[in-house]
Amino acid sequence: MSSDTSNTRNRILKSVLEQLQASQEKGVRMADIAKRAGISRQALYLHFSTRAELLIETTYYVDRLKGSDKRLAPSRAAETGIERLNAFIEAWGNYIPDIYHVAKALLAMGDTDDAANQAWSKRMSDMKEGCAAAINALDADKVLSSDYAPDQATDVLWTMLSVRNWEHLIIECGWPQEDYVQMLKTIAHKIFVKKQTA
Amino acid sequence: MSSDTSNTRNRILKSVLEQLQASQEKGVRMADIAKRAGISRQALYLHFSTRAELLIETTYYVDRLKGSDKRLAPSRAAETGIERLNAFIEAWGNYIPDIYHVAKALLAMGDTDDAANQAWSKRMSDMKEGCAAAINALDADKVLSSDYAPDQATDVLWTMLSVRNWEHLIIECGWPQEDYVQMLKTIAHKIFVKKQTA
DNA sequence: GGTATCGCTTGACATAGTGTCAAGTAGCAA
DNA sequence: TTGCTACTTGACACTATGTCAAGCGATACC
Known part of the structure; x- marks a missing residue:
């Protein structure tokens, strides 16, 4: 084990x-x-070999310990774009608390250490693909708001879901985790989903 | 001078x-x-006396140099809640590029240095008041979405307008400054302003 | 029983950066 | 001339990362 x-x-x-x-x-x-x-x-x-390597390996250790690879299954299995978006927000939003402390240490090192910086960038770049997939699913369902191009929307979702924003709402503002997830779903819906023209 | x-x-x-x-x-x-x-x-x-003090004093120097005290006038003069929100986003959003480099250095120090941490927290706390004022102006006009309490909405706006988010969109994603300001206005409107029930 | 190896310990040291201290100096003013 | 102000220089303390060499105890192998 x-x-x-x-x-x-x-x-x-x-x-x-x-x-x-x-x-x-x-x-x-x-x-x-x-x-x-x-x-x-x-x-x-x-x-x-270095402090950076130790922290990077710790992120992998957390993933193994928490079975992080299974988290995205519901998102991938979603049948509609909106479901996919919600499932992705829930998966990522509930993953952040597990990774937060190591992430913070890695981010702090990233300013001066290339290896730390690259390792975290890689993770964020993988996460961005999840954002893009969710936005593209909305687009495929014709429910992505016509106010943005998919790339723009992806950038916005990616930004919204940053660890820094989680930190800000949870640590700084003292929100409960459930409120954070709920709020992100709510505002993502308001931002990205086209208003019903029924 | x-x-x-x-x-x-x-x-x-x-x-x-x-x-x-x-x-x-x-x-x-x-x-x-x-x-x-x-x-x-x-x-x-x-x-x-210390590196932290030097960076903190540099933030005041930037404010003097750029006349930052005048930036909030349009926001305060706004006649409607929506105008006030837009003016505040524009004022703050266009202030960030001026303060960004010092802010980043101060934020990096904040992890280990109390003085740096407190100085930046103070600034952010002042900024939060601007967020609260904008949200309260929306509320007074009865156009704040009934999905949130004003405190919650303030926290969300405060989070959206963080320097980290600016950094993410501008530095990481490479957005032009104008697109950033425009996008923040757009999504703030979508998130906070009640849909017309006309 | 001897010996080799593995995994660790210990102490010493290099390097980089912040912050302190003491002595010295150049310029300027009364 | 004296004295003050603002700065210089060199030395040093401290913290943290990372390196190196010597040593040591347990285990495994012959």
């Missing part, structure tokens, strides 16, 4: 997550992680 | 701005700023 802590590598990854959650707002140092994993600071580098 | 560079302090502040704009994406060091201002690194500390 990926959470098997007899394996030092996994114990380290687990410690990263714990430490990130424990030390809210403060930066997590290699020394902190080592201490929590019960090894020396230098030993971390026997498993991960 | 605030841009008088015979004054060393102003020369430093100007150098911060220039350096931030010049070194896109890379972190700006005290040494870089000193070099650009033509003084020693240590001399910076004769004018600003």
